[in-house]
Amino acid sequence: xxxxxxxxxxxxxxxxxxxxxxxxxxxxxxxxxxxxxxxxxxxxxxxxxxxxxxxxxxxxxxxxxxxxxxxxxxxxxxxxxxxxxxxxxxxxxxxxxxxxxxxxxxxxxxxxxxxxxxxxxxxxxxxxxxxxxxxxxxxxxxxxxxxxxxxxxxxxxxxxxxxxxxxxxxxxxxxxxxxxxxxxxxxxxxxxxxxxxxxxxxxxxxxxxxxxxxxxxxxxxxxxxxxxxxxxxxxxxxxxxxxxxxxxxxxxxxxxxxxxxxxxxxxxxxxxxxxxxxxxxxxxxxxxxxxxxxxxxxxxxxxxxx
Numbered sequence: 101x102x103x104x105x106x107x108x109x110x111x112x113x114x115x116x117x118x119x120x121x122x123x124x125x126x127x128x129x130x131x132x133x134x135x136x137x138x139x140x141x142x143x144x145x146x147x148x149x150x151x152x153x154x155x156x157x158x159x160x161x162x163x164x165x166x167x168x169x170x171x172x173x174x175x176x177x178x179x180x181x182x183x184x185x186x187x188x189x190x191x192x193x194x195x196x197x198x199x200x201x202x203x204x205x206x207x208x209x210x211x212x213x214x215x216x217x218x219x220x221x222x223x224x225x226x227x228x229x230x231x232x233x234x235x236x237x238x239x240x241x242x243x244x245x246x247x248x249x250x251x252x253x254x255x256x257x258x259x260x261x262x263x264x265x266x267x268x269x270x271x272x273x274x275x276x277x278x279x280x281x282x283x284x285x286x287x288x289x290x291x292x293x294x295x296x297x298x299x300x301x302x303x304x305x306x307x308x309x310x311x312x313x314x315x316x317x318x319x320x321x322x323x324x325x326x327x328x329x330x331x332x333x334x335x336x337x338x339x340x341x342x343x344x345x346x347x348x349x350x351x352x353x354x355x356x357x358x359x360x361x362x363x364x365x366x367x368x369x370x371x372x373x374x375x376x377x378x379x380x381x382x383x384x385x386x387x388x389x390x391x392x393x394x395x396x397x398x399x400x401x402x403x404x405x406x
Contacts, residue, residue: 121383124192124208128388131201132396136280139393142263142270143277146252147198148386150372150379151259156190157323158343159251164319165306165354166243168233171223174315176235197277199389209280224313226304238284243300245278245286246293253290254346258365259372301350308354320355335371342368 137143146152164170196208219235233240253270256263263270267290278286287293300306309316326336341364344357352358 124196124204125385125388127204128196128200128385129391129395131203131392133202134393134396135199135201135389136205136276137198137273139390140264142265142273143198144386145261145263146256146270146274147194148384149256149260150376151255152194152252153372153375154259154339154343154346154368155252155255157340158255158346159248160323161320161343161347161355161357162247162251162351163244164316165308165351166240166247166300167223167225167307167315168231168237168240169243170315170319171221171233172219172235172240173319175221176219195385197280199385201392205280213281224310226307228310236282238282241281241283242278242286242296245281245283246296249274249278249287250293250297251346253293255343258342258346259369306351306354308356316354317356320357335375338364338367338371 164173193208193212197205200208213236216235220233222230222232225231235241249271252274253267256270257267268288271290271293272288275286275288287296297306324337324340326333326340328336341360341362344352345359345364347355347357349359
C-alpha cells in the first residue's frame with residue numbers, strides 16, 4: 101500500500117482532498133470583489149498560520165463547556181462517524197469566509213445556516229434546569245464565535261507571527277464573521293472577548309458534566325484519541341496536549357483535563373514548522389485568493405481600498 105506524502109495526508113484531513121484543491125478552494129480565485137478581509141491583514145495572518153491546527157482542537161474543547169452548544173454537537177454532529185469530514189466542513193467555512201470573495205463567503209454562510217435551522221433540541225442548563233436550544237440562538241452563536249476567536253488568537257500568539265495591528269485588530273477583524281452569522285454585537289477587543297467568557301463562567305452558564313452525564317467527558321475522550329495513524333497520530337497527540345496547555349486552569353478543571361508535564365509548547369513549535377514547510381511546498385488557499393486579487397487589480401479595481 102502506498103503511503104501518501106505528509107502534505108497529501110494533511111490536506112486530506114483539512115480539505116478532504118490530497119491536493120488541497122477541492123472545488124471550493126479553486127473558487128477562491130474566482131469572484132468580482134476583494135472579499136471581506138484585507139490581504140495579509142489580521143484575519144489572513146492568523147488563519148493562514150499553522151497554529152490553526154492547535155486552535156481548532158482548543159476551540160472544540162472550549163465550546164464543549166456550554167451545555168447548549170454541546171447538546172447540538174451531541175445530537176446532530178457526525179464527528180464520531182466521520183471526524184475528518186466534520187473537520188473539513190468546518191475548515192471549508194473558515195477558509196471561504198477568510199479568503200473568498202464576499203459572494204463566496206455569503207454562500208458558505210448560507211450553507212451552514214441551512215443546516216443550523218434543523219439543529220434543535222433540549223438540554224440541561226448550567227443550573228440543571230431543562231432548556232431548549234436552536235443552533236441559531238443568539239447566545240449559542242455568540243459562544244461559538246468567541247470560543248473560536250479566543251482559541252485562534254491564543255494559539256497564534258503562542259506559535260504564530262506578529263499580527264498586524266496586534267490582538268485587538270484580529271478580534272475586530274473577525275467580528276465581521278460574527279456579524280455574517282447574525283451576531284449583533286461581537287467583541288471588538290481581546291479584553292472584551294475574554295471578559296465575556298469569564299462572565300459566562302461566573303454566571304454558571306459554562307460547566308462540566310453534571311450527575312450521570314458524560315457528554316463533556318465523551319467529547320474530551322474523542323478529541324484525545326486522534327483519527328490518525330503513524331506519525332500523524334503522534335503529531336496529533338502532541339497538538340492536543342498543547343491545546344490543553346493553552347486553556348486556563350479554571351476551564352481545564354471543568355473539562356477534566358490536566359496540563360502535560362512535558363515541554364509540549366516547545367515541541368509543538370517544531371511540529372508546526374515541519375507542517376508549514378510541507379504545506380508550503382504547493383499552493384495554499386491564500387494563493388488562490390491572491391490570484392483573484394491580482395486579476396482584479398489588473399482590471400483596475402483598487403484592491404487595498406475596495
